[in-house]
Amino acid sequence: MDHVIIKNVEKTFFNKEEKTSFTVFNDINLNIKKGEFLSLLGPSGCGKSTLLNIVAGLDKATNGVVQVGSKTITAPGPDRGVVFQEAALMPWLTVLENVMFGLKKKMSKGEAEKKALEYLKLVHLSKFIRSYPHELSGGMKQRVSIARALAMDPEILLMDEPFGALDEQTRSMLHKEVQFIWEQTGKTIIFVTHNIRESVILSDRIILMGTRPGGIIGEFPVNLARPRQPSSPEFVKLEEDIMKQLAGEIEKVMKEEMGDDYNSKKASLLYGSNRNMGEHI
Amino acid sequence: MFTSLQRISVGFALALIIGTALGILLGQSKLADETIGSLVIALQSIPSIVWLPIALLAFGQGSTAIIFIIVLGGTWAMTMNIRMGIKNVQPLLIRAARTMGYKGSELVWKVMLPASIPAALTGARLAWAFGWRALMAGELLGRGGLGRTLLDARDMFNMDLVIAIMVIISIIGLIVEYLVFAPLEKKVMTRWGLTK
Numbered sequence: 001m002d003h004v005i006i007k008n009v010e011k012t013f014f015n016k017e018e019k020t021s022f023t024v025f026n027d028i029n030l031n032i033k034k035g036e037f038l039s040l041l042g043p044s045g046c047g048k049s050t051l052l053n054i055v056a057g058l059d060k061a062t063n064g065v066v067q068v069g070s071k072t073i074t075a076p077g078p079d080r081g082v083v084f085q086e087a088a089l090m091p092w093l094t095v096l097e098n099v100m101f102g103l104k105k106k107m108s109k110g111e112a113e114k115k116a117l118e119y120l121k122l123v124h125l126s127k128f129i130r131s132y133p134h135e136l137s138g139g140m141k142q143r144v145s146i147a148r149a150l151a152m153d154p155e156i157l158l159m160d161e162p163f164g165a166l167d168e169q170t171r172s173m174l175h176k177e178v179q180f181i182w183e184q185t186g187k188t189i190i191f192v193t194h195n196i197r198e199s200v201i202l203s204d205r206i207i208l209m210g211t212r213p214g215g216i217i218g219e220f221p222v223n224l225a226r227p228r229q230p231s232s233p234e235f236v237k238l239e240e241d242i243m244k245q246l247a248g249e250i251e252k253v254m255k256e257e258m259g260d261d262y263n264s265k266k267a268s269l270l271y272g273s274n275r276n277m278g279e280h281i
Numbered sequence: 282m283f284t285s286l287q288r289i290s291v292g293f294a295l296a297l298i299i300g301t302a303l304g305i306l307l308g309q310s311k312l313a314d315e316t317i318g319s320l321v322i323a324l325q326s327i328p329s330i331v332w333l334p335i336a337l338l339a340f341g342q343g344s345t346a347i348i349f350i351i352v353l354g355g356t357w358a359m360t361m362n363i364r365m366g367i368k369n370v371q372p373l374l375i376r377a378a379r380t381m382g383y384k385g386s387e388l389v390w391k392v393m394l395p396a397s398i399p400a401a402l403t404g405a406r407l408a409w410a411f412g413w414r415a416l417m418a419g420e421l422l423g424r425g426g427l428g429r430t431l432l433d434a435r436d437m438f439n440m441d442l443v444i445a446i447m448v449i450i451s452i453i454g455l456i457v458e459y460l461v462f463a464p465l466e467k468k469v470m471t472r473w474g475l476t477k
Binding site: 056057058075076077078080081082084086088090091092101102105106132133134148149152 | 374380381384473
């Protein structure tokens with residue numbers, strides 16, 4: 001059963017002053033099954049976050065429709081929980097109050113507190129419920145943010161590079177936690193990342209996105225048994241396949257940002273012809 | 282002295298309330314900002330004591346006239362700071378709240394206003410300082426309170442009293458700073474994660 005249906009979606013940004021427009025992607029078609037863990041993988045600027053924001057209802061598609069179940073998305077709603085790259089916690093609220101923030105809208109304070117505590121336990125933060133965000137580490141904040149999104153009991157969890165700003169150890173620990181949560185709750189998860197390994201570890205299916213013109217350039221089902229070992233031959237093979245497809249895209253992005261003299265073969269920009277120190281003195 | 286304190290409390294409270302309400306309006310609505318906004322800047326540049334002749338005519342010689350100019354002295358600083366605060370709320374916080382079903386006025390009360398507390402504190406400090414100056418100036422010309430006593434003392438060449446009142450004024454300033462604003466600021470700055 002398809003849970004999320006993305007049909008012919010296009011996003012164009014208009015610049016009113018210069019009367020120019022820029023199309024990030026057009027004609028994106030994607031169906032996501034219920035309970036599926038899907039990754040959107042691509043270089044920066046390919047519009048993967050934009051697509052996620054459209055599903056979240058935070059951005060509007062220029063063309064096309066996004067349907068969740070039988071409902072067409074027009075605005076953000078509590079049926080779609082979002083975890084951002086930064087934790088986006090309210091600094092004036094304690095951890096517990098932050099998780100209760102959305103819950104208080106639909107249930108009594110007592111119930112909200114009970115539910116928040118339950119989800120904070122799920123992300124192993126029961127000890128820190130009275131702390132304020134500024135007292136927590138980056139990984140802990142992100143866990144609060146995950147608990148906050150889950151506590152709303154959304155049908156879909158949207159994660160926008162949630163671990164991009166974290167160090168490697170914290171990240172791999174959170175991978176395990178996200179996987180555990182996904183197995184426990186059976187939620188549909190759309191996960192945006194630019195980290196190939198991360199997407200192979202976590203997802204059922206990887207959608208590869210490219211730039212200029214933006215769009216879906218490939219699809220990789222991941223049929224490896226969980227928990228996945230990044231050192232297993234199948235894992236490495238898949239990683240290499242994805243890397244090969246992405247390499248061209250990455251060069252395109254770099255060329256655009258740095259000009260045509262960029263060359264990925266060797267770091268030719270860094271070296272001048274006269275690079276002997278003190279030669280010209 | 283207590284007349285003065287009573288006047289400043291009432292005036293300060295009113296300035297905070299009016300300033301906050303106006304600030305939210307200006308921070309929220311582009312139309313209001315472009316119309317009333319420039320009016321607020323114009324009003325801000327008028328020293329509030331200038332209003333006293335009109336205030337005395339309108340409200341008579343009582344406390345009301347002096348409270349009126351205290352309010353005028355403090356409101357604009359408060360308004361401009363709340364406006365800045367509301368405009369500078371991290372867009373990410375608003376987006377996060379929207380995904381949890383918050384919208385409209387709830388967003389203002391639950392997200393934007395709490396997020397602008399640090400700016401509000403700066404505004405309150407300025408409002409207090411302007412209000413206090415307005416009070417003294419107003420009382421020198423009006424009736425009752427510390428300012429009037431100061432002027433009476435001058436008329437009787439009672440310089441001891443003049444100096445004493447000046448000391449009282451500075452002590453009240455110190456008390457308010459160290460017992461109210463400084464602890465409040467410290468708490469807000471740590472809570473909002475603005476100290477390093």
